[in-house]
Amino acid sequence: MLERQNDLSIEEAENDSVSALARKVAFLGQPGSYSPALDRIQARETHMSWIIMNGARVYKLKKPVRFPYLDFSTPARRRAACLAEDSLNRRLAPDVYLGVVPLTESASGYAIGGNGPVADWLVVMCRLNxxxxxxxxxxxxxxxxxxxxxxxxxxxxxxxHAARVLIEPETYLASLHQAAVLDWRTLLKRSFGLPHGTISRVASVQRPRST
Incomplete structure (x- = not known):
């Protein structure tokens, strides 16, 4: 009975997370959510984020997801990931990455950089052509x-000039192969409708060859 209750609690938490994400995306997709209000908003979804493009700015909202290679399941983890993304990418694109701002929530709803409790975090970027x-x-x-x-x-x-990371060649190659296998399995899913022959040919080239 206790195990069943735990399963229900996990399921309810996941449903709440999905519902909250939908509300955040809906807010960010409204022109009136920005100051000054905009005429047109474009939104694109990736497997780990929502990208909201409005005029000269881009806002990235990370999904509350967890994969073998990343964990965005909590607000604290998403904040850390946003700060790391901004910090790392500023090194090569300081004029593109503009910082991280909170998405706050109060009785009146969500606000970008408002005074209410922080509901999530957004990476802000300059929109490119x-x-x-x-x-x-x-x-x-x-x-x-x-x-x-x-x-x-x-x-x-x-x-x-980058800091060196000491890693055994075999370990590095194994990690590359593991990432490639995950990519192949994802791209070969029927829901994507991608050409399996092309993906298989690329996979055969990426597979390590025995010596």
Whole structure:
């Protein structure tokens, strides 16, 4: 009986979490939630976040999810993840990452950076031109070798001064393989409707070869 009650408590907590997430996303999707009010809002969902694009700004709300490689199941964990994302990415994109703000909740509802109790956390970013993303450049045939070389030079300079992390080569390769297997299993789900042949060919290239 006690075990059944525990199962119900977990299920109820998960349902409450999903309901709260839906309310937060609905609030962030309303033009009047921002000051000044906006004319158009775009929202995109990933497996771990909701991305809300409004004018020149982007707000990222992390979902209360838990996977083998991350845990966003509590507000404290989501806050820590937001702060880490902002801090890490500012090193290469200081003009894109603008900080972390609280999503607060009071009797009148949610507010971005309000005075009520904190309900969640948002990563704030500068919105970039989607026509200039790598995907868009590749699709349009505008990507140049010089662009790749410039990017490689920036990353080389960055990593040459980055703090070293000591890890055995075998351990590192094993972690890469584990991540790749998780990616394959996810991409091969029927719900995505992706070409299994293409994914399988990529997977065969990524699999470690015996020596």
């Amino acid at each position: 989607e026509d200039e993303t790598l995907e868009a450049m590749l699709r349009s045939g505008k990507a140049r070798t010089a662009d790749a070389e410039q990017l490689a030079a920036v990353l080389a300079r960055f990593y040459s």
